[in-house]
Amino acid sequence: MNYIDSKIPPIRELRHPETSLAHGGKFCEIKSRKGRKCAVFSQADRSFTQGSICPLLPALGIMCTLPNTVVLLHGAVGCGTCANGINVNARAGSGARGRAVQDSVWLSTALDEVNVIHGGDGKLREAIIEVDKQFKPKVILVVSVCLPGVIGDDIDAVADSLKDQIEAKILSVHCEGFKSKFMATAYDVVYHALGRHLLPDPAEVKKKKDKNLLNVMNVGSMGIADEKELSRLFRELGLKVNFFPVFADPESFPLAAQAALSVSVCPTHDDYFLTHLEKKYGVPYVIRHMPIGIENVSRWLLDVAQILGRVEEAKKLVKKEEKELKSALKEFLPAFEGKSAFISAGEYRSLATASLLRELGFKILGIRSFHYDGFAEVELDKLSSDKDFFFNVANVQPFEEANLLKKLAPDVFLGHMHGNSTAARLGIPAQVIYNTAYAYIGYSGVYDLAKRLYRRLTRPQFYHNLTRHGRLPYRLGWYQSDPFVYIRENKEASQ
């Protein structure tokens, strides 16, 4: 069946049962599914865990950027206050795209004890009616979090019952954190809501197909600098880009169905929506490689060019760009030669960044990936000439990271936003590799990251000061322990 026809989309682990959160061992062991704690492709977990993020956070990361949209969180008042952090990106992103710098609109039904006992549907109903009047949005995204999921509120029924009474379109988004272990479920649930309600009738689209229009999927992986770089490259190939869905006005959504091709920037994000676009609107898609790293960017571009019949132009472009970039990088390479690096981020970003670092002359000591699924197999192959580094799958879990870093003592650490402080507290220069304020993607992303890495490595004083004074919460004995001792294999579920 087509998932998008059902009210609630499936969680990631149902569509991709091989998805895992827990593995620890040497890199060579993951392909063979072995390792001291090789739990990939089983439902392994940990007997000690630190706090994580649930699908709500990345889902808000997309939703809060949509203009003329109100995000109505149905839950306790704390769920979604992370929008304060996301709003930073939404404000900057609006400004960078030539719109007014303005705060996203997020609201909470702030369920209390009475609602927990008697249900919150009535409060939600009132809220939707009032929000429609007060804010006059084009779209109200009604987001269900843990609490309604446990007390049995039915946001879909409430939304259905009101759809003829209010002006805005009501989209329900299921972010009950306890229902999925994987943040990646966030992308599916948002795409599901957008796909069900905001795409046009296929018959209308047929007349408007644009053979020069390319969808580049962006669920928040890229900031404006990255978008500009990809626009520039595709312009050289005679293509226009529709970045989708972040910052897209609900009225511009039909564009996605009119495109000649869709391409994913981070394959783990987009398969749910891309298969839908293909089935319903005949938009083919490419979902392979992440355009981080010189070779990765070129391969990614050539894949697109291949399908759209622009291979010769693309080959020329790639050759010219690579030559120009490599010559520019020469300034930094001596500082990188033989330096060791440790990477921690989302699955695809961590692996693609490892390829990039090898191109810059770094030696990889370890890679941590927030989850692991089949999409990354191709990235593993690219790295397989070096089998000796650590590969750790963890939904952050900084205690394992602290243990590894203390043992491996890399020269530099590259991590996701809010994932760099363990390294920094140990005195290791840390470079953020996910923050939409900076450039990572395309050829210019390679240069920009190299420039910043050069600055970090040649001026590490801030971090060195922390070597003596940085505080971490772990016992000394923990650093002597096997870093993966709390990974618990689930033999029944493993293959």
Added chain:
Amino acid sequence: MTNASYVERPRWSCALGGALAAVGNLPQTVPILHCGPGCAGNFAWTNNGASALNVTGPCLGLNVPATNLQENEVVFGGLERLKEEILNCFEIMEGSIYFVLTGCLPEVIGDDVESLVLELNSPKRPVLFSSVPGFNGDSYKGYEEALKTIFLGLAAKKTSKNSSLVNVLGVPPAMDPFWRGNLEGIESLLSLLGLKSNLFFGPRADLELIKKSGSAAKNIVVSPLYGLEAAELALALYGLDYVQAPLPIGAAASERFLRIVGQALKIPSTKVEAAISEASRIHYLYLEPIIDLYNDMELQRHALVVGDVNYALALSDFLIEDLGWASELVAVVNDLTESQKEAVLDFRKRLGGPYSPEKLIFENRAEAIRQEAFKIWKSDEGKKYRNDRKPIFVAGSSLERTLAAQLGAAHLSLTFPVTNRAVLTTGYTGYLGGLRLTEDLVDACVSGR
């Protein structure tokens, strides 16, 4: 709580978030969250955007141990998972105290956390517990619950009164983006009276003092509402009385604060007045250089103040009394019951400054605040002669930036959420805090100079 069907861009997080911000800043303490899988991340991103760039501590952000409950536990109960987590936490995490905080999920499914904590608690390795589900209240409630647990579980039961030790309550970590500096400012005020402060939280807190908090001479609650329940509990438990005062921002409020505390602790008024006199002398030596510019640059402003019950009234008093500004409109953003609103107004009357703001509203919706502000500043626009009550200054949160721009006003982020400032030591309490606030307000007026 409010009867409204929704809260707009809530200017606080939930009880779990408030409790974590407190417990994560309690010395030598390891918080353990028993909650859904996204709560810790949610708080990290909240503080990133709202608490003046204060995100991590050794046990905050994504470092905090957490059970990250999944469907299996929601169906079959989460206690076993919590027990495993706590036992492993003992092995890995260095701490003198372990402090379990429960969020929405275990509270709805009925995990008996209290019994488990009793089983694992020992004098050698205290395990404390606060029930702080989000549906039970906001960050302030979480702060309050954490304080109550500290009084119940950590404070010594029976020791003789320490006549020079006072506990400072009412400054909630992270909810008050300037909490560390504010606690320090209060500590230095109290030291003028020869008092030693137990601050509970932050770099200057001391676990040994916290353990003695039950035998302090007084609880000092610098808030009309927050910390009061904990103070009442301490009164019942230890016969420890409390005294309330507004957040002492600046010289005038600091004087009042010192007199209130001095009187409550029966410190001879000659000693109190001597301390005030000396502190004021130095204060005005520091303030002196700005006298010329105050005149020449017309540094008087008409203010719109937006903030929580602690800040809104204290800021208004400061602007009126210390700077001679006009406090045209004050919006108190908390969701309060009618009796809480009355308590706040009564508190202001009894303990606040002598001058009321022109208008005070209890409101947190941007549109409603905008309408009130426009009544003052946008009516009769274009009329030839009009007292337009300008220039305007908006002293509020980062969410008031849009309104400030609409009003053509200068703006400074002072109340949660504070997105666009980095705060390490800055606090606005005490004499020195008032000077700092003067600097920051004037900076915002002259930044284009």
